[in-house]
Amino acid sequence: MIEIMDTTLRDGEQTSGVSFSAREKLSIAKMLLVELGVNRVEIASARVSDGEFEAVKEIAHWAERAGRLGQLEVLGFVDGTVSLDWIGSAGCRVMNLLCKGSYKHVTKQLRKTPEQHIADIRSVVSNAAERNIDVNIYLEDWSNGIKNSPDYVFQLIDGLMDLPICRFMLPDTLGVLNPGNTFEYCKMMVDRYPQLKFDFHAHNDYDLAVANVYSAIRAGIRGIHTTVNGLGERAGNAPLSSVVAMLKDQLDEVSSVREERINHVSRLVETYSGVHIPLNKPIIGENVFTQCAGVHADGDSKNNLYCNELLPERFGRVREYALGKTSGRANIRKNLETLGIDMDEEAMQKITERIIELGDKKEMVTPEDLPYIISDVLHHDAMADQKIRILNYSLSLAQGLKPVATLKIEIDGEAYEESASGDGQYDAFVRALRRIYANLGRPFPMLTNYSVTIPPGGRTDAFVQTVISWNYAGVDFKTRGLDADQTEAAIKATLKMLNKIEG
Known part of the structure; x- marks a missing residue:
């Protein structure tokens, strides 16, 4: 079993422009632990602000009542008892102590000797034990430390391993590792200290975070840090969605995360953070389960020839077939089947030609537009029933x-x-x-989101596509309206919603 510690609420909040309110933090913490099933969550840094203190208190109060207090972690510092006072007063019982994992950091930033830093850490851990606060240790800049000053890294761990430290956490703080040296360095740690628990904390500066997690697990690391949607400082952290899928499909490892709830949690964090998920983001992107080429749709009809193990149903999603100049009849027929519409070959030919024409103009054609296209092409009311x-x-x-x-x-x-x-x-x-x-x-239904798009060109007579997100009886869904008038497009989307819930 691979243990997942999610740090969306701490490291993820260090994304430029992202700041969660106390209520949003509580909501995300609940969803991560209860709905998604991650093992631990890092919810804040000590000493940040009065508002952060109140947020942590609120989350800790909920977690204590829910029997989950031990799953909450707060980043603390080697500052005597200051961080411990903050964390204890907020009601939390686990501190992730930020120490220096490279000789350069300890001598240049702290201006201390390794022996002095080890003594300071030992004092904090001792005080934490007296307060019944568990301690994990971050070896900040470990990736550079193990590369450039391994003797210091070993000296640090040798000087601390007799203490009641739950986990030693190995961060690639600056995102400099690759899959090759991640394996080498992590195996070095696991082989030298088989009795210790290690976590790996990846950053995505070279777009290698998930690949590095893969190598860390192959090397024997059993704890992984993630963030929802890959939020985090600079290029972000290892995205939880990709890590969970990779664990199962590429390494045959299991975690406690419920895959079918990933998309729901990702959308919630997208809303709270204001950071949009790229359309092509693996697992959670809007377009990643959309086939564009007609030959792919044809193959899917013939024993799923163009499907891999990343089936959309695993993640609470469905496969879609794009409509455009590369569609072909197979894509169109797949969409018509979804809508419950049966067309003869002559009608199919006319509709195919119209969709290809729209695709050549770079206009977005969606499955929801099909009834309108049918009505336009065949001159009948496709919405009559x-x-x-x-x-x-x-x-x-x-x-x-x-x-x-x-x-x-x-x-x-x-x-x-x-x-x-x-x-x-x-x-x-x-x-x-x-x-x-x-x-x-x-x-x-409750309207949860409303967006308007206009095809490129900005013509005043261009079609307006209005996409409205709804929640009805706990189910999220979208409807689209297409018209030259924005309000009319929204009304059409609303009419589709009414008939969808009535159907």
Whole structure:
């Protein structure tokens, strides 16, 4: 079993521009430990601020009640009892003590001898034991230390290994390692000190963090540090999602992490951090389970010829087939099957030609747009069998007054009408819609995100794609609307949502 310590709330928060509120920190800590199942979480650095102190107290209070206090860790410093006082007062029981793992750091930054630094560390560990606080030790800049001053690294550990230290944590602080020397240096530590527990902490400066984790585990390291979405200082840390998948598929190792919850937690951290997940980010990127070439869709229909072990269902996702100039009929047919639409060959040919035409213009074509394309190409209403229809609506906008919407919709053959004002035309429309649903005693989904994209070129008559994220009965999903008018596109996306939850 490989032990995962996630440091999103400490090292991840060192990402430029990222600062989690106390409530967000508590929410992320709960999801990491309870929903995702990581073994430990590093939640803060001691002595940062009064706000950080209150956040740590709140998380510790929850963890104590939940029987998880031993899974919380706080970074502390070799500062006598100052960090210990801070951590103890906040209610935590584990300190990750930041020590100097290279001769250069101890002599140039601290301006101390190795013997003085070891004595200072021993004093802190002794005080921690008296307070019933467990200690792990970070050997800061260990990667440079083991490369350039291994005698110092061994002197440091030899001088501390008799103390009640739970783990010695080996950080590649500056992200300078590669898979070859990671294996060499980690094996050196494991072979020399087989009785000690070691963690490996990778940074991603050369985009080698996951590869280095792979080598560290092959060398015998059993504890790995990660962050959600790879957040962290500079180029970030080893992303939890990629590490967990790599452990299982490449090393045949197991962890306690629940793969099917990774995507959900990643999206939550994306929202709280404001750092968007790249579309091509392995495991969690928006596009990584999307096949573009038609030959791939055809192969997937013939015994999954273009699938590897990274099946989207493992991570709570589904495979999609992109629509564009490289699609071909196989991609289009896959999307039509998902929508429950059956087309004859003549119709398929016309739709294929239209999608290729749109792809040549670099316009985004999505599965949700297919009914509109079908309607456009075949001149019929592809939405005729929907349970909910918008019969009519009126939107008014006047300077100095709130926008007003009047809406008339049909639900299962019955017509309902309401009016409402809002902060914008779409907001007024949704408020009127909510009133109808409230009067009928029906639940209405929560809108969680709203984004608008326009194809390149910026023409005033360009299609506007509105993507709206919803949460209904605990399930997250998206709907898209396509129109030349932004509000109309949002209304179309909302209509799709209504029929989706009714279906």
